[in-house]
Amino acid sequence: MLLRDANGGSLYETLEFLHGKLTYLVGRVPLTQTKVDSIVEDAMQFLRTCSDAHFLDAVEYIVHSDAHRCLGGQQEKVVERLNEFLSVDDLPYFITKQIWESWQSDDFGGQSIRLLEESKVIPKDSQVIHETAIEPALELLRQPAFRHANAEFMAALEDYRHQKFGDCVTKCNSSYESVMKVICGQKGFGYTQGDTTSKLLRTIMGQTQMDSFWESPLLIVGTLRNKLGSAHGAGEKAKVVPEHVAKYALNVTASAMVFLNDQAYK
Known part of the structure; x- marks a missing residue:
């Protein structure tokens, strides 16, 4: 209708x-x-x-x-x-808005807009978690500086919807690392493109004078990728990631990204 x-x-x-x-x-x-x-x-x-x-x-x-x-x-x-x-x-789904950006058009000799990202159907765990974690993360990632992190997080959400849970966990960490690299770049914290999740996190923690007890909970995204994600070979035993673990990875990644951004710009 x-x-x-x-x-x-x-x-x-x-x-x-x-x-x-x-x-x-x-x-x-x-x-x-x-x-x-x-x-x-x-x-x-x-x-x-x-x-x-x-x-x-x-x-x-x-x-x-x-x-x-x-x-x-x-x-x-x-x-x-x-x-x-x-x-x-x-129902456990949510449809995101289209993302548009302004750009300088050579053809028209002025400012124009172009579509950066289509609307997508993404999973929604619960209304509370969606409103306090996923939606704030999506709002953060819509900023132009986080374009690559946004693409990686949206890919993680899409993998979850299509039950590719191992890939979902891997892409969660990729997005998390991208967010930390943007924060480091914007704030002038020294880092290199090859820095690991743990090194990026310690850089931000040191520069923002965070208490050491934050390292363990904020490093869980990288730990999940290393232990369960598809970025590393499985060896003799296949890695099987259950749905509830991938769901946790999505929610904890969203919360951690928003938390670190707020910490860096408080």
Whole structure:
């Protein structure tokens, strides 16, 4: 109903758009085995019966920039309403906003804006954790200086959604290290690109006069990567990362990034 109203009362164009995207996703045409008269009916039938994962893929497709014609220029409002729907039913997902940045356009001889990051469907553990950890971290990472850290953290969230828990843990630490490097660079703390998580953390702790007891809890992100992540070879025994461990890695990484940023700029 929301997509119908955003497109002026019709779902035809939206379902036609989604059908094209979904056929590539599942690798077949038609999408369903049900006898239908059109690709619009095929898309609707698929969305009624598909897995949760594929339905979330469809939601993500429809809030991307190439679906703008289906939303009547109301992308931001549609994202807000979708998040309301998810919250009302206490569903463990959240849709991020698009990120735009200003840039100097040589073609037009002035300031312009360009899309830096599409909206994404990300996991949401609980409302409290989301509001106090994940959302503040996303707000921090939207700053231009944290562009690479943001890409790594969003990749970790995407890996979690697709149950790639080992990769999720690894990318959490990559984002954490990137944040610490940005802090060190902006504050003039001496560091090199090859510094490890522990060395970067000790640099920030020393420069901001933090008590030594903070080292152990703030180093847990790097420890999880070293022990469980996919950055190092498993050897003779495969590393199996459970879902709850990856969830913890996401939440503790978000909290640690915000904490260190606040500590450095307090």
